[in-house]
Amino acid sequence: MGLVLLLPGITLANDFPTQARVEFVLGCMNEQGGQSYDTLYKCVCLVDAIAAEMSHDEFVEAQVFSQLRSTAGERGGVFRDPDQARALIEKLEAAIEHGKARCFISN
Amino acid sequence: MNTKSFVMALALLAPCFAGANEDVQELIADSSNWATWGGNYAGTRYSELAQIDKSNVGRLQVAWTFSTGVLRGHEGGPLVVGDMLYIHTPFPNKVYSINLADQTINWTYAPTQDADTIPVMCCDTVNRGLAYGDGKIFLQQADTKLVALNAKTGAVVWTAINGDPAKGETNTNAPLVVKDTVITGISGGEYGVRGFIVAYDIATGRQVWKAYSVGPDEELLIDPERTTHLEQPIGANSSLSTWEGEQWRLGGGTTWGWFTYDPALNLVYYGSGNPGTWNPVARPGDNRWSMTLFARDADTGVAKWVYQMTPHDEWDYDGVNENLLVDLEVDGRMRKALVHFDRNGFGYTLDRESGELLVAEKFDPAVNWATHVDMRTGRPQVVDRYSTDENGEDFNTEDICPAALGSKDQQPAAYSPRTKLFYVPTNHVCMDYEPYEVEYVAGQPYVGAVLTMFPAGQVTRDGTTNLGNFIAWDAAEGKIVWSNSEPFSVWSGALATAGDVVFYGTLEGYLKAVDANTGEELYSFKTPSGIIGNINTWTHEGKQYVGVLSGIGGWAGIGMAAGLEGATDGLGAVGAYRSLSRHTQLGGVLTVFAIP
Numbered sequence: 032m033g034l035v036l037l038l039p040g041i042t043l044a045n046d047f048p049t050q051a052r053v054e055f056v057l058g059c060m061n062e063q064g065g066q067s068y069d070t071l072y073k074c075v076c077l078v079d080a081i082a083a084e085m086s087h088d089e090f091v092e093a094q095v096f097s098q099l100r101s102t103a104g105e106r107g108g109v110f111r112d113p114d115q116a117r118a119l120i121e122k123l124e125a126a127i128e129h130g131k132a133r134c135f136i137s138n
Numbered sequence: 139m140n141t142k143s144f145v146m147a148l149a150l151l152a153p154c155f156a157g158a159n160e161d162v163q164e165l166i167a168d169s170s171n172w173a174t175w176g177g178n179y180a181g182t183r184y185s186e187l188a189q190i191d192k193s194n195v196g197r198l199q200v201a202w203t204f205s206t207g208v209l210r211g212h213e214g215g216p217l218v219v220g221d222m223l224y225i226h227t228p229f230p231n232k233v234y235s236i237n238l239a240d241q242t243i244n245w246t247y248a249p250t251q252d253a254d255t256i257p258v259m260c261c262d263t264v265n266r267g268l269a270y271g272d273g274k275i276f277l278q279q280a281d282t283k284l285v286a287l288n289a290k291t292g293a294v295v296w297t298a299i300n301g302d303p304a305k306g307e308t309n310t311n312a313p314l315v316v317k318d319t320v321i322t323g324i325s326g327g328e329y330g331v332r333g334f335i336v337a338y339d340i341a342t343g344r345q346v347w348k349a350y351s352v353g354p355d356e357e358l359l360i361d362p363e364r365t366t367h368l369e370q371p372i373g374a375n376s377s378l379s380t381w382e383g384e385q386w387r388l389g390g391g392t393t394w395g396w397f398t399y400d401p402a403l404n405l406v407y408y409g410s411g412n413p414g415t416w417n418p419v420a421r422p423g424d425n426r427w428s429m430t431l432f433a434r435d436a437d438t439g440v441a442k443w444v445y446q447m448t449p450h451d452e453w454d455y456d457g458v459n460e461n462l463l464v465d466l467e468v469d470g471r472m473r474k475a476l477v478h479f480d481r482n483g484f485g486y487t488l489d490r491e492s493g494e495l496l497v498a499e500k501f502d503p504a505v506n507w508a509t510h511v512d513m514r515t516g517r518p519q520v521v522d523r524y525s526t527d528e529n530g531e532d533f534n535t536e537d538i539c540p541a542a543l544g545s546k547d548q549q550p551a552a553y554s555p556r557t558k559l560f561y562v563p564t565n566h567v568c569m570d571y572e573p574y575e576v577e578y579v580a581g582q583p584y585v586g587a588v589l590t591m592f593p594a595g596q597v598t599r600d601g602t603t604n605l606g607n608f609i610a611w612d613a614a615e616g617k618i619v620w621s622n623s624e625p626f627s628v629w630s631g632a633l634a635t636a637g638d639v640v641f642y643g644t645l646e647g648y649l650k651a652v653d654a655n656t657g658e659e660l661y662s663f664k665t666p667s668g669i670i671g672n673i674n675t676w677t678h679e680g681k682q683y684v685g686v687l688s689g690i691g692g693w694a695g696i697g698m699a700a701g702l703e704g705a706t707d708g709l710g711a712v713g714a715y716r717s718l719s720r721h722t723q724l725g726g727v728l729t730v731f732a733i734p
Contacts, residue, residue: 048664050664051664091646091647091664092626092646094646095625095645095646095668098668099668106262106543108541108590108591109543109565109591109627112591112592113591113593113603113605114596114603115593115603
């Protein structure tokens with residue numbers, strides 16, 4: 032049900048702001064082994080692929096849920112328990128998986 | 139020793155010179171500073187600065203950033219006194235003094251604290267900030283050490299030990315300088331700690347007075363004949379008589395929230411937290427004075443009045459949230475009012491001189507655990523089906539609103555005297571709650587309840603999934619004036635300014651500016667991490683700046699891993715922000731904005 036509620040807003044908005052793309056690409060390149068054209072092309076490809084599958088708002092909310100689910104104590108519950116947390120995280124994971132396949136990213 | 143002679147003895151011990159208080163009041167009066175956590179003693183988090191206003195706030199840009207070098211949750215906000223900015227970090231509680239002229243570090247204080255303190259901090263290793271007074275910066279470390287630092291050099295002037303982490307006692311609160319004392323509290327409500335408030339001498343760190351939340355009258359600094367509850371003398375043994383046997387010794391009522399002060403009435407205001415275990419069946423009675431607002435004499439600590447909001451707590455609705463001290467017209471009469479947005483979901487307006495209850499209304503319509511507050515007795519009218527005590531141990535009580543983190547947690551609200559509205563960061567979250575039997579072991583969690591949390595829309599069945607709202611509240615009428623839906627609970631402290639702009643931060647990391655009259659969003663900027671800090675404002679060389687800490691466990695900069703399963707917990711920021719390293723440290727980030 033949570034998933035259905037999230038879907039009506041789905042348009043292939045491709046609405047990631049410049050700041051979000053740059054931030055993502057820098058972090059991604061770092062993870063892929065540092066700054067080079069090789070990692071730049073892979074990471075630009077990946078952020079474009081993710082942006083094609085989910086809105087920036089959805090991407091940001093999914094990040095918050097996934098990053099904060101390990102928060103200690105009672106506060107963490109609010110990131111672990113809601114239905115939309117799982118739905119959004121699954122959507123982000125799927126977008127990353129599709130993107131990796133299209134962008135020659137193996138790890 | 140009876141209470142009166144005890145109080146006399148305290149009065150004789152009190153220092154006879156004045157100074158620090160006037161110093162702080164002068165700094166507060168000049169809105170180019172942000173000299174105390176709330177911007178002023180009344181805790182209104184309102185600034186007279188108006189260079190940034192409704193017409194130009196949309197043009198804000200990041201002027202500079204400072205990375206704290208520490209990961210995890212960054213609460214509180216910067217203090218600014220003259221040309222110097224002071225910023226703190228979560229455990230290990232570093233303090234930086236930064237020259238506003240060139241953003242270089244003037245001095246750093248980096249304490250060594252026993253890492254064993256971390257596991258006994260229930261809710262992340264946060265610290266809510268510093269206090270300034272008498273040429274000193276005051277830091278309340280997690281390990282309970284209160285430290286006075288020379289504001290110019292960072293040298294330690296004195297330290298005071300405020301508790302024992304081995305018993306679960308820790309600290310997260312910002313201290314408050316009042317007259318010639320520094321006031322602080324204690325955390326550890328999930329560890330059976332008995333809460334107290336202490337005043338230390340500002341020059342030496344010697345204890346001036348200490349007042350417990352629960353226990354015998356002489357330790358509460360209560361005068362049974364003169365201290366009142368809703369204008370009636372509270373009588374002898376007001377706390378002891380509401381606990382079974384010796385249970386008060388693990389009675390909770392910790393004091394981890396904010397302190398405010400009214401210089402004219404010479405009263406300090408704060409609230410106490412949850413009683414002992416979260417399992418209500420194990421502690422029959424009203425459990426006084428947990429979940430209570432206190433007004434105490436700043437010189438002696440003796441309570442003038444108390445008001446218990448949630449007698450016999452069954453949901454962990456700590457009463458520690460801030461108390462804003464504002465003069466308001468209520469029912470046609472000007473009042474020296476105190477406004478408090480409690481975790482229990484009620485917005486309270488009291489007469490701060492007498493403790494009379496004036497308004498108690500829900501500030502989130504989803505609140506369902508009580509129908510209303512009886513204005514004569516002050517008691518919430520609890521709905522049986524949401525009573526975790528009524529339903530008993532090992533029974534899962536469902537759909538209670540709000541959840542244990544409350545309709546609002548510690549993140550402080552703001553008040554604008556121009557709009558006469560209160561701006562409140564809120565949670566819109568409900569829970570299932572199942573208490574179970576638990577034995578007390580010193581230094582171990584003493585909780586005894588299992589919780590599940592979900593959006594309030596799941597209970598109100600209105601189809602919404604938002605976990606928070608940012609609201610404007612009329613405290614004279616007890617009504618919401620406008621409400622902005624937020625995807626996540628709002629855990630940042632608000633700021634209101636004479637430019638009729640209200641600022642707050644979100645867990646996605648957005649700093650938002652909204653119209654103080656309508657709530658319309660005027661500006662939004664995504665900082666490197668979630669914001670649970672407070673937004674403060676100041677001027678340097680005549681120009682207005684707005685600053686906020688971001689940092690809460692995960693970092694946006696970690697790119698495609700996005701913290702998925704097994705969270706790299708912000709380590710990616712090391713790479714993403716390498717280029718910032720010349721003037722900054724890695725970790726949580728203070729982001730400072732200005733109009734170009």
